[in-house]
Amino acid sequence: MxxxxxxxxxxxxxxxxxIFDIYFTSPLVHGMTPQFTPLPPxxxxxxLFVADGLRADALYELDENGNSRAPFIRxxxxxxxxxxxxxxxxxxxxxxxxxxLIAGFYEDVSAVAKGWKENPVEFDSLFNESKYTWSWGxxxxxxxxxxxxxxxxxxTYSYDAKREDFGAQDATKLDTWVFDNVxxxxxxxxxxxxxxxxxxxxxxxxxxxxxxxxxxxxAHRPSSRDYKHNIKKVDDGVxxxxxxxxxxxxxxxxxxxxxxxxxGMTDWGSHGAGHPSETLTPLxxxxxxxxxxxxxxxxQFDDAFLKEWRLENWKRLDVNQADIAPLMTxxxxxxxxxxxxxxxxxDYLNNTDLFKAESMFTNAVQILEQFKVKMTQKKEVTLPFxxxxxxxxxxxxxxxxxxxxxxxxxxxxxDEVVSxxxxxxxxxxxxxxxxxxxxxxxxxxxVVIGFVGWISYASLLIIKSHSNLIKGVxxxxxxxxxxxxxxxxx
Ligand SMILES: [Zn+2]
Ligand SMILES: [Zn+2]
Numbered sequence: 001m002x003x004x005x006x007x008x009x010x011x012x013x014x015x016x017x018x019i020f021d022i023y024f025t026s027p028l029v030h031g032m033t034p035q036f037t038p039l040p041p042x043x044x045x046x047x048l049f050v051a052d053g054l055r056a057d058a059l060y061e062l063d064e065n066g067n068s069r070a071p072f073i074r075x076x077x078x079x080x081x082x083x084x085x086x087x088x089x090x091x092x093x094x095x096x097x098x099x100x101l102i103a104g105f106y107e108d109v110s111a112v113a114k115g116w117k118e119n120p121v122e123f124d125s126l127f128n129e130s131k132y133t134w135s136w137g138x139x140x141x142x143x144x145x146x147x148x149x150x151x152x153x154x155x156t157y158s159y160d161a162k163r164e165d166f167g168a169q170d171a172t173k174l175d176t177w178v179f180d181n182v183x184x185x186x187x188x189x190x191x192x193x194x195x196x197x198x199x200x201x202x203x204x205x206x207x208x209x210x211x212x213x214x215x216x217x218x219a220h221r222p223s224s225r226d227y228k229h230n231i232k233k234v235d236d237g238v239x240x241x242x243x244x245x246x247x248x249x250x251x252x253x254x255x256x257x258x259x260x261x262x263x264g265m266t267d268w269g270s271h272g273a274g275h276p277s278e279t280l281t282p283l284x285x286x287x288x289x290x291x292x293x294x295x296x297x298x299x300q301f302d303d304a305f306l307k308e309w310r311l312e313n314w315k316r317l318d319v320n321q322a323d324i325a326p327l328m329t330x331x332x333x334x335x336x337x338x339x340x341x342x343x344x345x346x347d348y349l350n351n352t353d354l355f356k357a358e359s360m361f362t363n364a365v366q367i368l369e370q371f372k373v374k375m376t377q378k379k380e381v382t383l384p385f386x387x388x389x390x391x392x393x394x395x396x397x398x399x400x401x402x403x404x405x406x407x408x409x410x411x412x413x414x415d416e417v418v419s420x421x422x423x424x425x426x427x428x429x430x431x432x433x434x435x436x437x438x439x440x441x442x443x444x445x446x447v448v449i450g451f452v453g454w455i456s457y458a459s460l461l462i463i464k465s466h467s468n469l470i471k472g473v474x475x476x477x478x479x480x481x482x483x484x485x486x487x488x489x490x
Contacts, residue, residue: 004461011454015447022443027436028105028123029373034335035366037359041333042289042351044202044254047245048328050101051234052094052138053214053271055264056085056280058222058231060309069228070235072242073259073284077314078293081257081286082348084317085305086324088263092271092278094214097262097321098141102126102207104325104340124338126328127154130205132198134185136178137209157181171215171226172233178208179237186248203332208241210234214265221269222277256287256331260324283319289331291350319345330359336366341432343425346418353414357421361405364421364428368398371428374435382438390431398424 051059059070068074077083088097089106096107103125127133127145133154135142142156159177189195198204213230220226238259245255261281265271271278294315299306306312319327322342329336330344344363346356371393379387401424408417 008454008458011450015451018443018447022440022447025436027432028339029370029377030122030338031373032338032366032369034129034338035362035369036333036335037330037355037362039333039355039358041203041331042254043256043287043331043333044252045199045204045206045249046256046258046328046332047206047208047241048101049208049210049234049238049241049257049259050098050137051210051213051231051259051261052141053211053217053263053265054231054234054261054282055222055277056282057277057305057309058227059282060305060311062310063228069231072235072239076284076286077311080292081284082291082293082317083282083284083311083314084319086260086281086283086319086321088279088281088321090272090274090279092263092273094141094262095144097281098144098209099123099125100321101260101262101324102145102337104322104337104342106322106341124340126325126334126337127205127207129329129334129337130154130332131201131203131334133205133207134199135207135209136181136185137207138174138211141209142207157185171212171219172230173212174215175210175212175230175234175237178210179241182206182208182241183244186244203334205328205332210237213261217265218269222265222267254288256289256328257285258324258328259284281321283324285327285348289350291348317345317347319348326359326363330362336363338366339370341367341370341429343422354409354412357409357414357417360418360421361409364405364424365402367425367428367432368402371431371435374432378435378438390434393427393431397427 059073062068088100091107099105099107103123105123125145127135128150131153133145134157135145135155136157139158139161142158146154146156159174186199189199213227213234216224216226216230242257245257249255260283263271264276264278264281266273266275266277295313296315297313299312299316301316306316320342322340323345324342325340326336326342326344327348330349336342344359346360349356349359375389379389401420405417405420405424408414408420
């Protein structure tokens with residue numbers, strides 16, 4: 001009986017563990033060649049502001065008096081740059097949001113199994129590809145990208161995790177801490193020759209992680225004065241930092257600014273799920289290589305936001321969150337993060353058609369590389385006669401599309417290149433998911449068959465022991481009756 005019980009427990013444990021093997025597997029592959037566009041990039045440096053937990057509507061809408069809560073950012077939308085909504089995916093948490101933004105892929109579910117610690121899986125990022133990255137903000141976010149980076153070129157400055165309480169009374173202090181430290185850093189750099197030359201290099205990134213809005217949202221909800229006031233504070237801070245950068249670099253026009261958030265927040269102050277208040281985040285970009293505002297008379301969107309925000313006449317360019325990673329890398333001319341599945345939003349670029357076409361081509365090759373590695377891996381572990389390749393993207397098809405795209409570039413048919421590369425990217429992404437879920441059906445069927453087998457075995461065993469019992473009982477009754485009869489006869 002004990003053996004049977006142990007066996008049953010073991011079988012259930014194996015079935016439970018199979019869930020992790022079938023569903024919680026990392027989609028990331030390794031061994032791709034880095035890809036970058038062979039043309040001079042528009043920017044030498046990039047400044048990324050992430051206002052943690054900032055909803056798109058909270059930034060874009062006007063208050064009851066018709067004034068913007070973030071006048072500086074609003075002015076950028078109208079006079080300097082491009083804007084839109086960045087659509088995030090579930091789970092709408094800080095870590096996956098930042099990974100999508102900076103590494104270009106949607107957080108791997110295998111991270112869940114490993115407890116969402118720093119880098120449960122190795123991945124490449126914009127910071128890793130940059131020459132140097134300096135980052136300021138929360139100790140929960142910054143180390144994630146610094147530890148994954150090869151070499152010592154990603155620098156982090158964060159407040160002590162235990163001292164995060166200094167923002168308990170007024171969470172905007174978490175943001176002013178960042179702004180003040182960035183200013184001090186540049187002040188210090190003027191008297192430090194080696195730092196001064198580093199920040200004058202090209203392909204560098206400055207990352208400002210602003211946690212105040214998220215903290216205020218959790219504590220007081222997004223409809224509160226605190227949350228809204230924090231947005232104003234961030235707007236003021238961004239304005240100061242931008243003017244400091246322009247001053248420091250002598251208005252050389254070689255800085256790109258990106259302002260966005262990792263996820264939004266529900267009306268009751270939470271995030272993690274897929275409600276639009278959590279998944280819609282703002283994206284405002286300006287500076288080197290970014291398109292100036294485009295006035296339009298009409299725009300087609302399924303929602304009524306443009307009217308609500310009174311931005312009907314400024315072209316809105318929506319992206320998926322992971323698309324921001326290739327946008328940033330192409331602006332400073334570093335390779336696209338190796339595991340990025342983002343599609344370069346070319347409409348944001350103020351550059352030649354050749355640059356856009358070449359960048360799209362790089363993007364397509366970079367995603368195709370992942371597809372090829374994934375296919376090879378699957379092929380290696382599958383018996384040759386059982387292997388069914390992804391039919392929509394055979395070797396010859398890949399070759400033909402790439403050759404065609406190259407010839408279009410040669411003949412300066414740039415629009416055709418962009419659409420052809422987009423087609424290739426969509427096929428490669430489909431193929432990636434095909435190989436990622438390749439064994440899922442087979443394993444699923446096996447688990448079901450195994451489970452049904454176990455249930456049948458266990459039921460049979462129970463029925464058998466039960467019928468033995470009945471047999472045993474009836475035998476006993478017979479014996480007793482016999483005894484009674486004998487006694488009566490005596
Ligand atoms: Zn967050
Ligand atoms: Zn939060």
